[in-house]
Amino acid sequence: MAAVERLTQAYAVLRKEMARAIVGQEEVLEQLLMCIFARGHAILEGVPGLAKTLMVSSLARCLDLGFARIQFTPDLMPSDITGTEVIQEDRATGRREFKFLEGPIFNNIILADEINRTPPKTQAALLEAMQERQVSVGGNRMPMKDPFFVLATQNPIEQEGTYPLPEAQQDRFMFKIFVGYPSEAEEFDIIRLTTALEEPQLKPVLDGPAIIDIQRTIRRVPVADHVIRYAMRLVRATRVHEGGVPDFISDYVSWGAGPRACQYLVVGGKVRAVLHGRYHVSTEDIQAVAKPVLRHRIVTNFNADAEGFTTDRIVDSLLETIPAKAGPIGSSPDTAGVLKK
Numbered sequence: 001m002a003a004v005e006r007l008t009q010a011y012a013v014l015r016k017e018m019a020r021a022i023v024g025q026e027e028v029l030e031q032l033l034m035c036i037f038a039r040g041h042a043i044l045e046g047v048p049g050l051a052k053t054l055m056v057s058s059l060a061r062c063l064d065l066g067f068a069r070i071q072f073t074p075d076l077m078p079s080d081i082t083g084t085e086v087i088q089e090d091r092a093t094g095r096r097e098f099k100f101l102e103g104p105i106f107n108n109i110i111l112a113d114e115i116n117r118t119p120p121k122t123q124a125a126l127l128e129a130m131q132e133r134q135v136s137v138g139g140n141r142m143p144m145k146d147p148f149f150v151l152a153t154q155n156p157i158e159q160e161g162t163y164p165l166p167e168a169q170q171d172r173f174m175f176k177i178f179v180g181y182p183s184e185a186e187e188f189d190i191i192r193l194t195t196a197l198e199e200p201q202l203k204p205v206l207d208g209p210a211i212i213d214i215q216r217t218i219r220r221v222p223v224a225d226h227v228i229r230y231a232m233r234l235v236r237a238t239r240v241h242e243g244g245v246p247d248f249i250s251d252y253v254s255w256g257a258g259p260r261a262c263q264y265l266v267v268g269g270k271v272r273a274v275l276h277g278r279y280h281v282s283t284e285d286i287q288a289v290a291k292p293v294l295r296h297r298i299v300t301n302f303n304a305d306a307e308g309f310t311t312d313r314i315v316d317s318l319l320e321t322i323p324a325k326a327g328p329i330g331s332s333p334d335t336a337g338v339l340k341k
Helices: 002-018 026-037 052-062 078-082 120-132 184-194 208-219 225-236 247-252 259-275 283-288 290-294 302-307 311-321 333-339
Strands: 042-045 067-071 083-089 096-102 109-113 134-137 140-143 149-154 175-178 253-255
Touching: 002 026, 002 052, 002 208, 002 259, 026 042, 026 052, 026 149, 026 175, 026 208, 026 259, 052 067, 052 109, 052 149, 078 083, 078 120, 083 134, 096 140, 120 134, 120 149, 175 290, 208 259, 225 259, 225 283, 225 290, 247 253, 247 302, 247 311, 259 283, 259 290, 283 290, 290 311
Parallel strands: 042 149, 042 175, 067 109, 109 149
Antiparallel strands: 083 096, 134 140
16 A cells, blocks of 8 residues: 555656646546556647647656657658668778667657658557567667656647558557646636746656656555456447447447457556545546547548548447446346446
8 A cells, every 4th residue: 555655656756747748638648557557659630739749748847768659651661760780990900890880769658750651661660669578670679778768659630641550559558648628717827838948857766766666566566356247348339249238339330349459448448447546446537537448449431421420429339328337238137228228
């Protein structure tokens, strides 16, 4: 419990320090921190000018971690991300040998800016580092720094000349976070802050070893069986081919979420519980992280696109339909009846 209290206090200080540079976006910032503390990666989607890059760079300063921004373009090569081997000559002996020059991927926090603007071959180089926390260069495997997080951005209004991430690659991101427009009061504060004489100098609140310790604390948080089963019911109810799913899933979904979604729902619930000062996970914690976990793992069909039935609406309907306490899907007439609503 002492570890939870320390984490909660550190989180409050971190939020206060970030507020000196970032106005509003409290939910986005909370989800970013949840993803980092859970040892996951995130996609940030929003129109240009919403401080996505500033948010990530400010977060790196407050966490005292190495930061690199990679601008993804159509001509970006995998070696531009991972690094390359060059021939180096010893001037004294004349001996030549290969030397590896590290790319920007060898940092703690990576901002993959507009990741959907580069071809799949280059995307794969980043996604290998995300999944296996290592890259293959010149036949050698190079481990990533620890902690290691990838925060990718996408622009939803420009689709021409882009390479959308395949569903299998999107599944490697723990959260997909929508960054919306600020409120009128927040926009006023943004203008006043950004037109001042000096930019705020952020101070480190945590460091790498502290974050690794937080990640271990998160993993030790217990989860009751009924909470795990609730997360499973939410995910399994998205799989239209398994049967016994709600009617709106059959009508609007082509493919549902896989087992990784269950894992991230539970881990995300653990982080949220700890950040709110609790050492146990409730079904409310699972519900709170359902949208960022599931919205990029549910593949909608033409009917959904034609009627404007988004994945967020599907998740909302699931949360209203799936009971928090029940047996496995289809295990009883009562449960099956609820799911068909």
